[in-house]
Amino acid sequence: MKVRFIYLRNIAVFILFCLPLSGSGQPEWKAELLDEKLEAIREATKTVGYSVAVVRGDKVIYAKGFGYRDLAQQLKADVNTVYPIGSTSKAFTVALLGLMVEEKGLKFSDSPRKYLPELEFYNDDLNANVTILDMVSHRTGLPRHDYSWYLFPTENRDSLLARVKYQEPFTGLREQWHYNNFMYLAQGMITEKLTGKSWEENIEERFFAPLKMVTSSLNIEGLKQQKNAAKGYSLKDFTTNELMPYYNIAAISPAGSINSSVGEMANWLRIWLNEGKLDDTQVLPKSYLLRAVNPLMLVGTGMPDANFPDQHLNSYGYAWFVSSYKGQYRMEHGGNIDGFSANVSIFPANDLGIVVLANQNGSALPALARDIIADEFLGLKATDRVAYYNEMLDKLMEQQKTAKANKLSSRVANTSPSHTLNEYTGVYHHPGYGAFSITLKNDSLWGQLPREKIYLKHLHYDVFETVPVTNGIVADEEDGGLNLNFQANDQGDITGAKIKLEPTLDPISFTRTPTVTEVSSDVLASYAGSYALAGAALKVSLADGGLTLLVPGQPEYTLSPVSKNEFVIKGLPGYKAKFDTTSSPVKLILIQPNGTFSAEKQ
Template sequence: GLPRHDWSWYLFPTDDRDSLLQRIKHHEPFTGVRKQWYYNNFMFLTQGVIAERLTDKSWEDNIRERFLEPLGMNRSNVTIEELEKSSNAAFGYEVKDDTVVTKMDYYHISGMSPAGSINSSVNEMSQWLITWINKGKYKDQEILPEAYVTEAMSSHMVVTSALPDDEFPDMHMANYGYGWFISSYRGHYRVEHGGNIDGFSANVAFFPSDSVGVVVLANQNGSPVPNLVRNTVADRMLKTEKTNWAKRFKERQEKAKKEAAEAKEESTSSKIANTRPSHVMPEYAGKYSNEGYGEFDITVENDSLFANFDLKKFYLKHYHYDIFEPFEVTEMGIDTTDTGTLRFNFVTNDGGDISFAKIKAEAALDPIEFKHTPTSIAVDKETLERYVGDYELAGTTIKVYIKNDDTLYLFVAGQPEYELMATAKHKFSFKAIEGFKVEFTESEDSSIDVMTLIQPNGTFKTTRK
């Protein structure tokens, strides 16, 4: 019942596979268990980690020893570090608006490697397909058990139950096996899978009943080429009716562009004019976290907000009210052509503070909440000592003291001690409790005599004993 949740690994990468697995329990499902198929890279990660536990070897070593070496895939590798050392390694590119071509950096997939980190070539991937077509054997050596091969390329879940369309009535069925899409291509049983990572697109397909395999690799991000070439080659090899797949794609693409342009002209923008953010820019700054994803920072540069992730940075442009649009910051500058529907919606709590940001990080779900922790500022011990003392509120003593030479704490009898985090001059937030703050007031002689407790249920003034 889980959707993809790809932002969880793509924008919050880590080499620690166990920590990635721990995120899954926090991922919200979109339907019940096994009620509907949905592709999910975390399931491939899980499979890889299970193999590590069973073999007491890393996923990378298992791939090398069990597949790359016996198949003679000598140039293929499983890490970006190995790829960068390879001779004649391809660079990846992206194309925008059919005209602007820019090089993309390799994406260091890190801990998510079991979901797709093998770097290979058409020649060497062909050896992998030969193994599948030969029911698990390569040059008379068993690489995969025949029973597994049969099971893996059989249907186990329905991807879509749609009927064939009128244009191609002989292309139907969309099911999923063990890491393979299963379909009927013009009456021929097809097993295939595609993939995409920054700058690269791929499709690997074979027709087990016809002993035909096709591998198409493209160094273009989100490219349609692998599927188009796969179909063109299949038509020739299977001697089926030939279709100009490139022409058909171009016509459909132009039609879609025209319809999108017409829809844009007819539609009215949801943007409400002449609105302003409810907070000054520094109050949006801080850390934002979600247990199923990770943590990112929002910082203020001049008068603008920026969202900083491990591998990417986004300029947050004000849309309306407390909603901002992200635009990626690249080596070329801020890419304002990359417009989409993604928004950062900052939500205020009852105390008037930014509580969390809602981001539609998963298309199948409602926006996901990232809890806000204000940016803390460093305060030296000498300054902290000015706040130390006992404060009285309706006969109750509230103690303020320093621990570890650099951290201020507050304690009330019968309650745990609360760590305070400096957010501005004389202002502190409770680190563990949202919406609770203290503000110290400086008297005319510069002494600290008053501490004000700001809580969701009210504001309470205390005086120093």
Template sequence: NIIVRDLISHRTGIPRHDYSWYLFPSASKDSLLQRIQYHAPFAGLREKWYYNNFMYLVQGVIAERITGKSWEENIRERFFGPLNMSRSNLHIDELEKSTNAAFGYTVHEDGTVEKVDYYRIGGMCPAGSINSSVNEMSNWLITWINGGKFNGQQILTESYVREAMSSQMVIDASLPSAEFPDMHLANYGFAWMLSSYRGHYEVEHGGAIDGFRASTAFYPSDSIGIVILANENGSPIPSLVRKMIADRMLETEKTDWIELYNEQKKEREEAKEEAKEKVEESASRGPKSAHAPVDFIGTYTHPGYGKFEITLKDDSLYANLKLMNFYLRNKHYDVFEMFEVKDSGIDTTEQGDLYFNFSTNDAGEISAVHLNLEQALDHPLEFKRIPKTIHVDKAVMESYVGEYEVSGTTVQVYLKGSVLILYVPGQPEYEMMATEKHKFSFKTLDGFKVEFIESADHSIREMKMIQPNGTFVAKRK
């Protein structure tokens, strides 16, 4: 059984699954919680450390159940108030009303700078929705450095502070190098990363969201705390500046961290380019998809993530998510490249690493799309296709109702409310969905269809039952 210690030290065996909340946001904490049961693990419980934002959501909801108050109320009453964090807030609506609020930006490869919209995190707020400042976050670090006290008031228990900054899980080996023999250790406490920095015990954690990045650290043996906030996507500044300040305040040997970063960045870019060239050399481009674009349209759904639509416009396919849309270009077979649709248009030179890989059922119809949304897993996630449905008037639906005989068996078609049901003796009821005139798919049976045949007098006399193993005609009784 998973306990709270497992949640806060990230040892549940479930990887991040961040795209579940980022691409499929919800304002409901409970709705997001329900998704976790469908998140595939990559390791057993307590076997490995792996950061997971959903575990902070779980802790926030547990606190709500215990206190009878919302997560927001708990944060304001237990931390913002006692720590004099009067300007800090919890939601973008509050941030936008505050004075001197920072905007986030992203720097493109060509050096151009673009303003980024605030990301509205919704129900995932316990994982990272606090908007604050260096001044007010400093009070949070003072509390930790002082054993949980601020202005003489015990905010956190001393026992919790000690455990939280003690090793609970090993992140990785992180052995000392010849260049930096006094920098080693990569462990995790309770929501803190622990390491030895130049022989000093460092307690640190970072975070990032669209247009912003942060690093908060303290050195308990030295009574020093550092908060670095940057308003740039993926910025290295928080980590670099933290080290530069730490070197000065801890009076250690100075290192040119910026020069070292640039050297490492160059090496990473060269390795990435080399790997890309190898992939392109080995990649075989096969023939284009044999399916017409219209065959791909529909709703695609995964219980641990959510659903999105694939639509057709001017012979082009688009994947439409809640916060963003993507143009899909056929690479080969039923594999499609994706390009984000922006206000400025579609830039097909900005290709990501994600591909839409469609699969078919036994009838040769598009039944699902496979997406590599979680790198820790050795398999892609399958989003099942729900064919596009049409509305059918009740009078037309009633014209299908009756008994039909096929191979000596009588099957029934009847309405349950506004839903058309097919019943075969000895089997469950099958709910049908209208996809075209007189044509239906089954909600729970992939590759099975029904087509009602209209006679010359416009009455329904036959029903075709289309299955992977053949088509069977049922005569109306």
């Protein structure tokens, strides 16, 4: 990231007086019992460490760390431990827009193209009708397309935004709720256009500074500078915690790049519970808070389901999920990025805020701990969240077992690729995602994406499974992920690969550009000359270290080698030239969509 931050020396330390709140109209609670419940859920979920803070009105009434921020070094997590907070960053980005309403005349009903004319959607209807509010509430009809930024990251926001034009929607505008991080990239860029400052500078100046968030940062480099930073972990096979590297989300940062502690996030909660103020400083306009506590789009049916029986009327608003939890009005948002999970929640009618930050990848713990805390402080009938988690875990393990069995049964035995492995090599590209290369080494195919290497394991026919490679070591084949289904044209040449990147859409088609092979100048020179084809003279010439082909009445074509004696004709998809040196004289074989033609060297 371009922005560097200066950190103050003193870090706020909360002195907690965990006394019963009797006489204040609030339910009584005991810190020791709450500690026990929160430690029990950490042990049940096998989370390495996490931190929580609870705000009542304008005061932090409970804050504590559990477990470890660093497992190997046995370093304890505390209220000042810094974690990536993932998508709970989104509320900060929308809040910047709330400031722009007051200061720059922005309207949530405006078209985003008013501020970002370079933003183009997949079709004219979206271009003409999408509003900023549609992007805020995830109702554009665009599904996630998250693999675009996750597997093909870039630090250039303009180039990332340009991918939206090629990303297909799943439904029409405002028909269904579909989460999309690119729409939050666009919101961050709108604030950049209006202020002339980067999103990072705006967050730092408008929120971090007045909220005294002195150890909070906006990129991985900022996180690494903190002595009290948590390390991230992945729970393998629901049993073993493995260290997981930090992930730099680069240009998509307005959707989720903030790093913070529960101690500093407590100040963010305080302004939501105090009409936008921290002490005497007005950080957010009261008018924005009155707007932002409301839902905008129903998520699903709004009915309770088996997984979440305690909540209903599930909706989405201004970067908050809004629902009724056991009859209490709740705003909350989760966050997940490699090695870390988070949840920030507000019960505005109860004057209560909760933040939970954990160093476990894709973890259920933040939501479970949040509910334990909410039951305690709101005086609700407590749910045994350890038993609830164990029941859900049993279901999840059974689902994974079934999925593995289905995967194995779907394989077709005794099949082989339709081409030699070298014919699958090349660069594969999709304008809405990015490019990756496939190479051949040691009789195996390997893929290289911007952020990771993969081994391509043959499944059946022309379908290969991707298996991660870490530090040169191929993961267990059971950990295989996406499948590549290679496609061929009418001549049988491999022209691309389809990958199922969105569960709601057809597979995404990546177009192949064959790998250019190095051929010695002596071999190339041996191909140069005139070739007779049906009375016409074709001329192959050596130029600039390569070959060109001149057909009477046509422009001169460049021949790009894909093997020692086989070339693709640039600008003519499906056309190839092959030199047969086993015959005398040498033959030039032209492979075209309308047939194969042979010309003899003169």
